[in-house]
Amino acid sequence: MKTYTYLIVLSLALANLLTANALFAQKVPHVKPIQLFNGKDIKDWTPKIRHQDVGVNYANTFRVEDGLMKVRYDGYDEFNQQYGHIAYNKPFSYYILRVEYRFVDEQAKGGEGWAWANSGAMLHGQDPKTMLKDQDFPISIEGQLLGGDGKNARSTSNLCTPGTNVVMDGKLFTPHCISSTSKTYHGDQWVTADFVVLGDSLIQHVLENQVVLSYSKPQIGGGNVESFDANQKKDGQALTSGFIYLQSESHPVDFRKVELYNLDKFKNKPEVLNQIIETILKGK
Template identity: 55%
Template structure:
């Protein structure tokens, strides 16, 4: 019965667009909340590989001109200092909406795959449970990518650091899987959304269109290092956790990150 309720809820969410915010406000239902206040990093926690929790190594995460910015202008070169900026509280059932763009050049030493690469890390382990030299949190990554001058490169893909999912009823252990989105090049702003319903289903949307769906999220696989083995539990359902954005060596800006919490049933 719960799964059936979720399907009805999703049908309404995917079809209502911005009207959902207006009707929610008018009916006294939960409203969209801005996770980024446009002024500073209040409400966020920083964890960069090799640095203690809260150490904003080389001022990687900052606010510039009202935009949350991942910057590398204080780096001489990148030495796998993968970073994550965690919102301070966990969530389970919600819609997360954001606008992002890639800017400038990738820092010297950044891996080729990290060119115009960032992500929204969903159902993350807590920042406090991250190992000092852990590269990526156990989570589900809604991967955002920018295209180069030639070739196709979708955005809002799925990567699975320490996690596995089902797609169309099939258990998948691939680390990264492509969405059906078009390629976004240059420094243009892109609006994306994630609809997250516990460990039941997650949808990725780009400019209002659903481009990826997966279900039955759980811990598993690999693609992470330096983690505390006590935090990792093979096969454990992933139904809640923290939200984080990445710093993987390419400058990125966010001008909106907002959430609408949903009822779990």
């Protein structure tokens, strides 16, 4: 009889636990992604290419073909450090950005060696309208995207800091770039990179649901940006929001998905926010 009673109590406890978990799961709000790239055009984006005015898409660098946003250089005689960026026309603060990309074809003539199979997703960037004509990079936090050469290790979802600094391990990090702990993605395979951006409190680079780089307190500061408006570079100013850019650095690259989960309304609900982030990353 005692064993039978124990089994009944255990079964009821298990049933209550399953019910509680189910109710908790139901409370996690569903966040629908915003498709920043609609697969048809780049009307919601603003190009800014070095030595060109804001909005000028020099040599059709950024284009949409076959449902992909493509970065191409067939209209260039030489790349000539004409770094390009294309900004989505709305700033964000708390979000998960998901980018699917691949490197293809050959690097443009005149591209630097370090720029081979190199692009990026720029986070918390300055308004493209505030970039000067000869400015090389937007003041921003760069999630650097790199491809492998087929044999050597080369991580992706690294961090670079044009005109910015971050805090890592409790200390201000001032070098320009740092590598992530990611594996190498060789060839022209599609790669999905997630960026968890929570204002100026936390930024994480995620690949295959694994955090490969983490830091906090992004802020304006340091060098590695040229020909900018001094009024836009207020060193020490916290970066709590900004524009998202995709990059053109001389190697052809395709983007087939650029989507964003806006988490702004959950920023004061940390438990719910963490559950939403976990659900989104696992549901890739």
